[in-house]
Amino acid sequence: MNSKACPFLNKFSMSSIRQYAPLFLSYVERCPVMMQSFSRQSTVSGDNAAPNLATEAEVQKCPFLTQVNVTVTEASQAVQEDTIGQQLLQLQPQEEKQPEKENPSPKFFNYEAFFAKQLQKKKEEHTYRVFKKVLRDASSFPHAFEHSTGKEKDITVWCSNDYLGMSWHPKVKEAVSEALWKHGAGSGGTRNISGNSPLHEQLERELAKLHHKEAGLVFTSCYVANDTTLFTLGKHLPGMHFFSDAGNHASMIQGIRTSMAQKHVFRHNDPDHLEEMLKKVDPNVPKVVAFETVHSMDGTICPTVEMCDVAHKYGALTFVDEVHAVGLYGDHGAGVGEQDDCLDKMDIISGTLGKAFGNMGGYIVGSAKLVDMIRSYGSGFIFTTSLPPTVLNGCLASIKVLASDEGRELRARQKRNVKYLREKLVSAGLPASHSPSHIIPIMVGDAEACTKLSNDLILKYGIYVQSINYPTVAKGTERLRVAPTPHHTKEMMDTFVDCLAELWKDSGLTLYGQVCPDSCECCNRELNIQDMFKREPVCLRTNCTYASLQAALA
Incomplete structure (x- = not known):
């Protein structure tokens, strides 16, 4: 037995190997390292040929290589329990049949762990x-x-968008109740299949009349109205360019982004910056300038007339979101456009029925052809179940109240x-x-x-x-x-x-x-924030809250 060829046998003295010869022979007969060593030696002539040491690759096959202190007793026990045999069977040459192994389960993405990490x-x-x-x-x-x-x-x-409390107005509740008992709770489907009714068309006529437009189109929410309208325009107008206010609502951003049309973002409520951008675009390509009148989070009101004038100067349509203004501004509650007497400058107006009007839903108004195009091509309108009769009747009642002296x-x-x-x-x-x-x-x-x-x-x-x-x-x-x-x-x-x-x-x-912001809207002049604690007034308008603070500090 050539113990020098085996890194395992090298751990024992020759006297120990002789004493446990039957056990170690059993090991040798199953060990590919020893068997390969014997095979190589048989090709060398002479009985005194030097033993061939195991190669590095062969050493790595030895199941006991990593065991530093292996005693003879442990080796004997391993051989008798066939532990060595089980390990050596897996090291047999490739031509011998290997026991079949089960395929390990594939490692899938851990969705729940990802969700937990994000939360x-x-x-x-x-x-x-x-x-x-x-x-x-x-x-x-x-x-x-x-x-x-x-x-x-x-x-x-204190934070509700039911700005005028119309959701609980007696006439609105009565109209909702009446529609429920007459027409049921649901609409029956999309407008295209079974969800259209005279109430839908009556509400659209009322909204168009309120904003001095030819036609209106009602959606399930103003998010859907904005998204659908802007997306449809961006997809169908050739070479379309959008000019979007930096403070625009997510619904407008979504519609513009997903349309894949060209997009330009101008500074919030800044008609001068808008004009700079419009100048750089071919006057012959279709353009839409999209902005809000009342910003929902900072409460600013845009310079509506100036924005519309700049847009039209360069051949752009105006898309004006009046969501936080309808019902609240103007003699009849038509919004900032009515208050500033510029409804005719607004080509497309979007509004909501879920804030000052106290119900739910959204809408657009504009020219008859434009509205009919969105009705015919806008998937957000075509494939959505329409508003139920209870909501429609409640909205009609609310619009009439807010257009009256009570409003x-x-x-x-x-x-x-x-x-x-x-x-x-x-x-x-x-x-x-x-x-x-x-x-x-x-x-x-x-x-x-x-x-x-x-x-x-x-x-x-x-x-x-x-x-x-x-x-x-x-x-x-x-x-x-x-x-x-x-x-x-x-x-x-x-x-x-x-x-x-x-x-x-x-x-x-x-x-x-x-x-006050850096640019005070009351007097339209730049303010130095460091002047806050000075006693001299920095705002020329006496009704400005900035000036009120100066008076309080004085």
């Missing part, structure tokens, strides 16, 4: 959203019941409440940003602090105002978004400010911070 990331950034469980009280707007803790809690709502009174009361609350917030040192609209952003600037303020307000004081964090707003601009209605009383507003100011101090947040 944990949101939680660590304090942008994970936990919805409040709120049921509004239709008999006492803006009161509601909160159910997040499992127990019903009385609260007041004008509601808008006037809301305007007074917005002014009163903003001034109270500013005088308390809370950073309520200046905005010319009904939306009051209270700037926090930190996601965790913003969420905590929202939670503490509802838990301690029964005040519900939602925190607005990324991705709805940019990181570092987190805020509480407040929208007082005509039905919030002065006592309620005073209590709101007192409670928020108390929590603000407890949170260590800065009081008397900036309340």
